[in-house]
Amino acid sequence: MPRTDFGPPHYMEMLPPVIKRNYGRWKYHEILRPGVLKHVAESGEEIYSIRVGSPRLVSTDFIREVCDLADKYCDGYVRFTSRHNIEFLVTKKENIEPLIQEVKAKGWPVGGTGNCLSNMVHTQGWIHCHTPATDASGIVKAVMDELYEYFVEEKLPAKLRISLACCLNMCGAVHCSDIAILGVHRTPPRVDHELLAKVSEIPTVVASCPTGAIRPNPKLKSVEVNEERCMYCGNCFTMSPAMQIMDPENDGVSIWVGGKVSNARTAPMFSRLAIPYLPNNPPRWPEVVEAVKKLVEVWATHARKGERMGEWIERIGWETFFKLADIPFTDKHIDDFIFSVPTFRTTTQFRW
Amino acid sequence: MANAQTPRVDELEKGPWPSFVKEIKRAAEKHPSAGDLLRQLDLSYAEKIGHWKHGGIVGVKGYGGGVIGRYSDKPEEFPHVKEFHTMRINQPSGWFYTTEALRKLCDIWDKYGSGLTNFHGSTGDIILLGTTTGNLQPCFDELSDAGFDLGGSGGGLRTPSACVGPARCEFSCIDTLDVCHSLTLEFQDFLHRPQWPYKFKIKVSGCANDCVASIARADFAIIGTWKGAIQIDQAAVADYADAGLNIQEEVVEKCPTGALAWDGEKKELKLKAEDCVRCMHCINKMPKALRPGEQRGATLLVGGKATILKSAFLGWVIVPFMELKPPYTELKDLLRRIFDWWDENGKNRERIGELIYRVGMRTFLKAVGLPPVPQMVFRPRANPYVFWWPEEVKRNA
Numbered sequence: 001m002p003r004t005d006f007g008p009p010h011y012m013e014m015l016p017p018v019i020k021r022n023y024g025r026w027k028y029h030e031i032l033r034p035g036v037l038k039h040v041a042e043s044g045e046e047i048y049s050i051r052v053g054s055p056r057l058v059s060t061d062f063i064r065e066v067c068d069l070a071d072k073y074c075d076g077y078v079r080f081t082s083r084h085n086i087e088f089l090v091t092k093k094e095n096i097e098p099l100i101q102e103v104k105a106k107g108w109p110v111g112g113t114g115n116c117l118s119n120m121v122h123t124q125g126w127i128h129c130h131t132p133a134t135d136a137s138g139i140v141k142a143v144m145d146e147l148y149e150y151f152v153e154e155k156l157p158a159k160l161r162i163s164l165a166c167c168l169n170m171c172g173a174v175h176c177s178d179i180a181i182l183g184v185h186r187t188p189p190r191v192d193h194e195l196l197a198k199v200s201e202i203p204t205v206v207a208s209c210p211t212g213a214i215r216p217n218p219k220l221k222s223v224e225v226n227e228e229r230c231m232y233c234g235n236c237f238t239m240s241p242a243m244q245i246m247d248p249e250n251d252g253v254s255i256w257v258g259g260k261v262s263n264a265r266t267a268p269m270f271s272r273l274a275i276p277y278l279p280n281n282p283p284r285w286p287e288v289v290e291a292v293k294k295l296v297e298v299w300a301t302h303a304r305k306g307e308r309m310g311e312w313i314e315r316i317g318w319e320t321f322f323k324l325a326d327i328p329f330t331d332k333h334i335d336d337f338i339f340s341v342p343t344f345r346t347t348t349q350f351r352w
Numbered sequence: 353m354a355n356a357q358t359p360r361v362d363e364l365e366k367g368p369w370p371s372f373v374k375e376i377k378r379a380a381e382k383h384p385s386a387g388d389l390l391r392q393l394d395l396s397y398a399e400k401i402g403h404w405k406h407g408g409i410v411g412v413k414g415y416g417g418g419v420i421g422r423y424s425d426k427p428e429e430f431p432h433v434k435e436f437h438t439m440r441i442n443q444p445s446g447w448f449y450t451t452e453a454l455r456k457l458c459d460i461w462d463k464y465g466s467g468l469t470n471f472h473g474s475t476g477d478i479i480l481l482g483t484t485t486g487n488l489q490p491c492f493d494e495l496s497d498a499g500f501d502l503g504g505s506g507g508g509l510r511t512p513s514a515c516v517g518p519a520r521c522e523f524s525c526i527d528t529l530d531v532c533h534s535l536t537l538e539f540q541d542f543l544h545r546p547q548w549p550y551k552f553k554i555k556v557s558g559c560a561n562d563c564v565a566s567i568a569r570a571d572f573a574i575i576g577t578w579k580g581a582i583q584i585d586q587a588a589v590a591d592y593a594d595a596g597l598n599i600q601e602e603v604v605e606k607c608p609t610g611a612l613a614w615d616g617e618k619k620e621l622k623l624k625a626e627d628c629v630r631c632m633h634c635i636n637k638m639p640k641a642l643r644p645g646e647q648r649g650a651t652l653l654v655g656g657k658a659t660i661l662k663s664a665f666l667g668w669v670i671v672p673f674m675e676l677k678p679p680y681t682e683l684k685d686l687l688r689r690i691f692d693w694w695d696e697n698g699k700n701r702e703r704i705g706e707l708i709y710r711v712g713m714r715t716f717l718k719a720v721g722l723p724p725v726p727q728m729v730f731r732p733r734a735n736p737y738v739f740w741w742p743e744e745v746k747r748n749a
């Protein structure tokens with residue numbers, strides 16, 4: 001029998017000696033240039049972190065290449081960030097430049113620090129999930145190709161976090177990003193009565209629906225969907241393969257803006273709906289890429305220094321945002337789920 | 353050749369950002385399953401629909417989770433991804449690795465899997481993407497020998513994660529890596545044998561910058577903070593001013609509570625400590641000059657989650673300040689009370705935040721023994737439907 005329940009490797013075994021020596025006793029840091037952080041300890045020791053963008057979906061040979069560089073320049077230590085970047089941890093200053101040259105020669109971008117775009121947190125999409133309304137890796141690649149300059153150069157008003165989830169289960173928890181790209185289904189599930197009777201328990205399927213849209217249909221030993229109540233979440237499909245939610249004609253992408261996680265200055269905020277629907281147009285999703293780029297540019301043009309996208313929008317007002325971004329406001333933008341009322345304007349103060 | 357068969361996804365080999373398609377092709381040189389994965393993806397690009405389906409439950413001996421079963425719905429066309437299960441491997445706290453450990457992982461995965469991975473999944477695990485049912489157990493056996501355990505899935509504790517914390521961040525008010533590791537070990541059973549109404553996530557950030565997005569993504573968020581005044585090194589503040597930082601505009605005026613004032617003549621930064629809400633902004637701007645106060649601990653928040661089912665919630669404060677010193681007994685006891693109460697009262701697929709929303713904070717607080725304090729709310733209630741406990745009123749006969 002193999003050992004079980006022993007937990008992850010102890011982090012101390014994975015830390016470079018300079019970190020072990022200065023653990024909890026770092027004094028300050030500086031961003032030397034995009035992608036290069038310098039941390040100085042109270043002891044005076046220094047560590048340089050070189051942040052490198054990764055496609056996240058990578059082969060074992062990619063990891064081995066990372067290891068080769070870490071062996072050559074970082075005494076065999078490396079880490080990954082919460083947004084899927086690689087960080088090479090360098091103690092010898094003279095190793096920084098040759099490391100960066102080798103990284104660049106491989107076509108890997110150095111950046112993502114400070115007021116840069118960081119890597120996109122994203123989900124599995126058509127690569128590995130059964131409910132997606134769109135792909136994940138493909139859109140991420142197309143968007144990052146277009147916004148590449150913002151990752152490698154620091155020229156935005158503040159941090160920019162873009163995330164993607166391919167359905168509203170939001171494995172990527174995209175709901176607090178400056179820009180969130182979210183796959184949406186727009187039609188209720190199509191019930192395959194024969195299959196359902198064979199493979200699924202009716203009470204489980206009924207109970208899976210958060211809006212109570214599913215009723216038993218005893219005659220067919222199946223269920224039926226009250227289409228007016230369904231908000232296309234796909235939960236029933238997760239429970240039963242007989243509730244097909246994917247719909248190539250109607251599935252697509254929505255875009256949400258102004259979320260943030262950090263407590264710096266303003267409290268964390270949810271991302272809010274900007275564009276309710278754009279079509280799936282693989283392999284490069286030009287409509288989505290274009291829309292995201294425009295949003296970044298509108299914000300970069302109008303925001304004050306240091307203002308995250310949501311902070312900027314809250315200052316100018318959403319009514320002004322829609323005007324500046326040239327996005328039509330529709331009935332889809334007005335919340336009609338269970339926490340809607342506090343989003344309605346209950347004052348006569350607003351901008352024209 | 354592979355190229356001829358995947359014209360659509362091949363388009364994504366172009367462009368400056370590193371390409372996942374190239375990565376899949378690299379894996380495909382050794383692993384036929386990676387080749388079939390790419391071909392199936394190309395079909396999805398043509399038809400605009402996914403091709404994975406539900407199947408039988410799979411796993412490894414002794415575990416109830418950590419493996420996600422995955423089956424192609426086109427097994428005749430793509431036989432090598434007929435079974436293509438994912439293994440979630442618990443990452444070391446803070447995502448630090450020796451190359452030795454990484455190479456071992458790669459060798460095992462090349463032996464048993466598709467050669468494809470996610471470094472990392474959005475919850476934090478190492479994701480080993482795609483293997484057959486038959487390979488799951490031998491793969492796990494070798495991983496176990498190499499010191500890697502499974503992560504979480506299903507209705508149980510999910511793999512906790514932590515920001516880089518004291519390992520490389522001067523802002524960290526708690527030992528995020530140790531808290532994360534210690535909780536992961538303490539609650540192995542809940543992690544590996546899902547037994548709860550739904551998932552439960554714990555994330556640990558060393559300060560209010562919240563680099564692991566705990567407030568948005570964790571049912572239980574642990575965020576470092578302090579009591580007392582920010583420590584100010586006035587000479588270093590003056591250095592920032594001399595170096596061109598506009599302290600009035602970029603620091604003082606951005607303070608959410610007006611707790612700061614700048615005397616440009618004397619080059620002195622003044623702080624009204626009682627007004628500081630520890631948002632981290634001024635410290636972020638001048639890390640050389642400002643440091644968190646000396647009495648350190650964490651704010652604990654509960655309820656954060658993505659949309660499913662009742663809408664997305666941000667975590668809300670339930671303990672404004674707790675000191676966190678190993679072995680973290682107070683924290684673990686509180687977590688155990690929360691787990692018990694939720695397990696007992698939660699409906700199937702009801703996250704802890706949704707349960708509290710359904711039955712009310714007062715019920716939750718009473719059940720887990722936490723005192724109500726004003727830090728828990730932005731403002732008190734406005735509606736008069738106030739409920740009283742039976743013992744608080746006199747029963748009329």
Ligand code: HEM
Nearest residue numbers: 029081082083084085118161261262264521561563565636
């Ligand atoms: C010593 C200073 C800091 C260190 C060492 C640090 C480290 C990190 C790291 C390693 C990540 C993951 C980044 C990635 O994957 O690209 C991250 C993310 C993040 N950091 Fe920091 N950070 C620091 C300062 C800040 C500051 C100044 C802020 C806010 C003003 C901040 C807010 C965030 C946020 C919001 C995220 C991302 C969470 C998300 O959107 O998923 N951090 N930080």
Ligand code: HEM
Nearest residue numbers: 124128129130169170171172173473474475476477569658
């Ligand atoms: C078969 C389909 C699915 C696949 C392939 C999938 C895959 C994943 C993966 C790889 C992760 C990251 C895990 C980690 O790092 O440990 C994840 C996280 C997550 N999944 Fe899924 N998932 C699927 C279905 C679902 C469903 C049905 C739901 C909700 C009902 C869901 C909600 C989430 C959420 C909320 C997260 C966590 C995000 C975070 O930690 O911030 N997923 N999923």
Ligand code: HEM
Nearest residue numbers: 204238239406407408409410420421505506507550551701
């Ligand atoms: C009636 C039976 C089922 C119930 C009640 C059920 C319940 C659930 C729940 C509650 C989730 C969200 C779990 C989470 O994210 O923690 C989930 C996700 C998922 N289910 Fe099921 N499920 C059922 C059948 C199946 C079957 C037969 C399969 C196929 C083997 C399956 C595959 C999955 C997968 C792959 C996920 C994503 C898991 C993850 O992200 O951890 N489910 N299921």
Ligand code: HEM
Nearest residue numbers: 341345346347348732733734735736737738739740745748
């Ligand atoms: C025998 C019982 C009650 C009597 C005699 C009574 C009497 C009154 C009177 C005289 C007014 C002022 C009307 C006006 O200005 O035209 C009033 C207003 C009002 N009553 Fe009652 N009431 C009774 C029960 C209730 C109950 C049970 C409720 C609520 C559950 C209620 C809610 C209100 C409200 C909301 C107003 C209006 C306040 C406003 O104008 O801002 N009343 N009532």
Ligand code: SF4
Nearest residue numbers: 124129132166167171
């Ligand atoms: S976001 Fe939705 S479609 Fe995408 S991986 Fe998660 S559950 Fe699947």
Ligand code: SF4
Nearest residue numbers: 209230231233234236
């Ligand atoms: S898609 Fe969601 S809302 Fe619609 S029937 Fe299924 S579970 Fe209910």
Ligand code: SF4
Nearest residue numbers: 515521524558559563
């Ligand atoms: S959350 Fe705070 S302590 Fe942790 S890495 Fe981010 S800035 Fe540093």
Ligand code: SF4
Nearest residue numbers: 607628629631632634
């Ligand atoms: S930490 Fe935030 S609230 Fe406190 S003084 Fe600095 S800017 Fe103001």
